[in-house]
Amino acid sequence: MxxxxxxxxxxxxxxxxxxxxxxxxxxxxxxxxxxxxxxxxxxxxxxxxxxxxxxxxxxxxxxxxxxxxxxxxxxxxxxxxxxxxxxxxxxxxxxxxxxxxxxxxxxxxxxxxxxxxxxxxxxxxxxxxxxxxxxxxxxxxxxxxxxxxxxxxxxxxxxxxxxxxxxxxxxxxxxxxxxxxxxxxxxxxxxxxxxxxxxxxxxxxxxxxxxxxxxxxxxxxxxxxxxxxxxxxxxxxxxxxxxxxxxxxxxxxxxxxxxxxxxxxxxxxxxxxxxxxxxxxxxxxxAAPSRVQDIDWIRPGKVAWEWWHNWNITGVDFCAGINNDTYQYYIDFAAEHGIEYVILDEGWSVNKVADLMQVVPEIDLKKLVAYADAKRVGIILWAGYWAFDRDMEAVCRHYAAMGIKGFKVDFMDRDDQQMVDFIYRAAETAARYHLVLDLHGMYKPAGLQRTFPHILNFEGVYGLEQVKWADESVDMVTYDVTVPFIRMVSGPMDYTQGAMRNAARGNFRPIHSEPMSQGTRCHQLALYVVFESPLNMLCDSPSEYRKESESLAFIAGIPTVWDESVALDGEVGRYIAIARRSGDKWYVGGLTNWDAREMEVDFSFLPAGTYRATIFQDGSNADRKGTDYARKECLVTPSDHLLLHLSRGGGFAMELDKLR
The missing domain is CATH 2.70.98.10 (Beta-galactosidase; Chain A, domain 5)
Structure with a gap:
């Protein structure tokens, strides 16, 4: 009105x-x-x-x-x-x-x-x-x-x-x-x-x-x-x-x-x-209203992603890398845990020629797509910006016909008028072929996710990839409790969380093929609640996730889009707590900086009823060993308050199921 x-x-x-x-x-x-x-x-x-x-x-x-x-x-x-x-x-x-x-x-x-x-x-x-x-x-x-x-x-x-x-x-x-x-x-x-x-x-x-x-x-x-x-x-x-x-x-x-x-x-x-x-x-x-009339084909979700951990899997009888055996392993992992997508990141197309029609001989894309389709897993392809732009219509037509579900387009690294025009042209073309997009090397969304809802995620964020090469002078923990109040104001962020190797303060070091995160395990789990991310990566190796069944179950089960979000508490650069609802189920995530703190969760945001709370919180020794956590269950109602201890660089995550 x-x-x-x-x-x-x-x-x-x-x-x-x-x-x-x-x-x-x-x-x-x-x-x-x-x-x-x-x-x-x-x-x-x-x-x-x-x-x-x-x-x-x-x-x-x-x-x-x-x-x-x-x-x-x-x-x-x-x-x-x-x-x-x-x-x-x-x-x-x-x-x-x-x-x-x-x-x-x-x-x-x-x-x-x-x-x-x-x-x-x-x-x-x-x-x-x-x-x-x-x-x-x-x-x-x-x-x-x-x-x-x-x-x-x-x-x-x-x-x-x-x-x-x-x-x-x-x-x-x-x-x-x-x-x-x-x-x-x-x-x-x-x-x-x-x-x-x-x-x-x-x-x-x-x-x-x-x-x-x-x-x-x-x-x-x-x-x-x-x-x-x-x-x-x-x-x-x-x-x-x-x-x-x-x-x-x-x-x-x-x-x-x-x-x-x-x-x-x-x-x-x-x-x-x-x-x-x-x-x-x-x-x-x-933002301008949606220009995509039919959105039934757009599928948000989670992605099993290989680049962050350098295709580093164990316990297999083949040489892991950019080949069909490796990607079938990722597809099996995704299907086993209800993960919607597997991404083929940099390396599946021939290097340095900027031609997405040239696929490396170790990859048989048609075979991979058929294998993934049979297991109800979608395939997303990584694409350098210039390779995508120079033959955009043909690339989208060819790979959509093959059954590819979308592209992760990377390295635009500009936002002059020419590049902004490219983004709109890419969005319009991808929509015609029912391809979702994840834009990396990209400026902030500026509401573009409303105009083109099939652009499910955007980088433009100092994401977890930075820990692969940056030393502890780069403070990711403080960044994690700052970016929700600034960059996230503009829209979704492809931060690519989910590390299973978690370093307490003083224990972190960059390792390219076996990277670790700064802060605790529960800090990583909480990022899935706190950060807005409709296409959300599982950055670590399936081999590592299979060792951590409780953490994997939480990550694999959490939604990526929400019916309602409620900010519970927060202060820029210090801490944050957010509750999000999908249907009758709520999730709550909290993060702190390098200061340990007590955080009280006031459950008055919940509708009337009793809820079973499954809580992941920092373990007693998480300040020394970042992987230490405790999982517990209890019942809560809207009148309850719960005091949780967050270790240095810590966090908590909880799932709230309404009892009928």
Whole structure:
């Protein structure tokens, strides 16, 4: 249902005249957030929460290569506002339905452009809208966040020499805004601690045919400004395994635009409780609706994955590696435990030729697919970006006809307009052939999982693969209790958890073929509850899982999509606890950083009834031996509380079955 507002008369859309220009005010449905847009010599906005200024008057504009600047000396045509209340289906997400309630104001200007501001109870977003019909080029977009004080910010900086080419993977650097690195830029999302329990998560949504936004230190000591990759004009095949296109020259503009369109949303999610960020669906609400009409063929689930543990299996009578015997072993393991997929990662196609039609002689794909089909297991193929792009239609048609269920596409490592266009083209093509996608070497989802629900997962996260080569100076445990409040705000994460070798603090070391995780076994189990991941990997070897039957049963049995998610508790960088429901069954997961702590679970989120709780918690010696855990059962009701001890780098996971 949409409640249409009367022009300039709604209480949440107020026009005032001042000596400097015109001010427009829009409030969130609960009245706690308010944005003021000032149209004068320049267009600016400011954001308040409960009357406290969060973002000072900040300019916004868009400059075309013709010299026209939207936002400078702008001539208003009109201002219209409305309130919307509805729901959005989210079938492969953290909840089955999403409440969509906002107030919106649209400022239209002479020159065929407009600004759209949208206020939710949990955030504000704005975007430019163009009604131009002709082809034009965007030279730059001014995005600025001026803060009233020198707040702390959590920034994931781009790694490497090229600021526009990277894997969107890094830990978070926390520092006051004035001390951020002025020579580096951060990819989104970014978190700003505004004091007084308020946090602002800055990101973007509905990123289509436009470069992704990065943030750099602004001109003032307490500001951040947006920067964008210029459009590529010349690329060459190269990079990792010759599977990328490296940009050699760029144009003096960031985007080419043909015809009317809306540009990406600039998003500021606001909360006074850290835990709420971990179950956010704001970018999903802001994304374009699904473009896939029939979704019955889309199958989320878990994946037996071989790359992380280097195809390292034991107790078999063949040489393990990239061959049919090995993959039949993985298929048997998946079928035995109800795991939906097996992935053939890097190595099944001929190396360095970027041609997915050339399969190595050790692999007979038709035979493997037939073997997997007979056991109701799907096969997903890994593909380097350039190999996939250069012959996309033929590749999708050929492998869909063979019975392949999807692709894990990797090493895009850019988000300029050219690469964003590739992502949409890949999504549209894969959908036509009923192929699911898992996008690695990829920027944040930005709500793309709503527009194309068959894209089941995205990397853009500093995942568990990092422990294969990084020493203990890379603190994965602290990252694990930070990323849910920042990167996960933007959508699903293919972190690839599930390690069975678990190292207590001081015992970790990188081993490529027998990798281990930092933290405890229960920390790894809890990640399956805490992290949103509709296509979820089992990163360790079937040989290791078969030694750990209790842990395997929990991982194999846990759903990957949910009817409901509830944030129980959390603080950025310290701890988190989340409950998720599938049908009548609930799961709860909790994580801590390297501080041991007592965590109380309040079961009041449960519907009435009695539940059998199966609990995995850190063992008495988990602080010395990370694999130590205890499994116990008890009965709980909504009125109960349970105190659990989490070791350093620890966690807990529980399954709650309702007794009938």
């Amino acid at each position: 949409i409640k249409k507002g009367v022009f300039l008369l709604l209480l949440f859309g107020i026009l005032s005249l001042t000596a400097w220009g015109r001010d427009f005010s829009i409030s969130s449905p609960d009245g706690r957030l308010r944005v003021v847009i000032r149209v004068a010599e320049t267009v600016t906005y400011s954001l308040m929460h409960d009357g406290v200024e969060l973002v000072c008057e900040s300019p916004l504009s868009m400059t075309l290569t013709t010299g026209e600047i939207w936002g400078h000396k702008a001539q208003m045509r009109d201002f219209r506002s409305e309130e919307h209340r509805g729901t959005i289906a989210s079938p492969f997400s953290k909840s089955a339905m999403v409440t969509d309630h906002y107030r919106e104001g649209v400022l239209r200007f002479r020159g065929d452009w407009a600004l759209r501001f949208r206020l939710y109870n949990d955030g504000m977003a704005y975007r430019f809208v163009s009604h131009k019909k002709e082809l034009y080029e965007v030279a730059s977009e001014e995005v600025c966040f001026r803060f009233p004080a020198d707040y702390d910010a959590y920034l994931p900086y781009v790694r490497g020499d090229d600021p526009w080419q990277g894997s969107f993977e890094n830990i978070y650097s926390r520092a006051p805004l004035s001390e951020t690195d002025s020579l580096r830029q951060a990819f989104l999302p970014v978190l700003v601690d505004a004091g007084g329990d308020r946090k602002i998560c800055v990101t973007e949504a509905d990123l289509e045919s436009y470069p992704g936004m990065y943030l750099r230190k602004g001109a003032s000591g307490s500001s951040l400004q947006g920067v964008f990759a210029p459009y590529p004009t010349r690329t060459e095949q190269g990079g990792y395994n010759m599977l990328q296109q490296r940009v050699k020259e760029r144009a003096p503009y960031i985007a080419r635009v043909q015809g009317p369109r809306a540009f990406p949303w600039r998003v500021m999610q606001v909360t006074t409780a850290d835990k709420d960020l971990a179950v956010s669906d704001l970018t999903y609400r802001l």
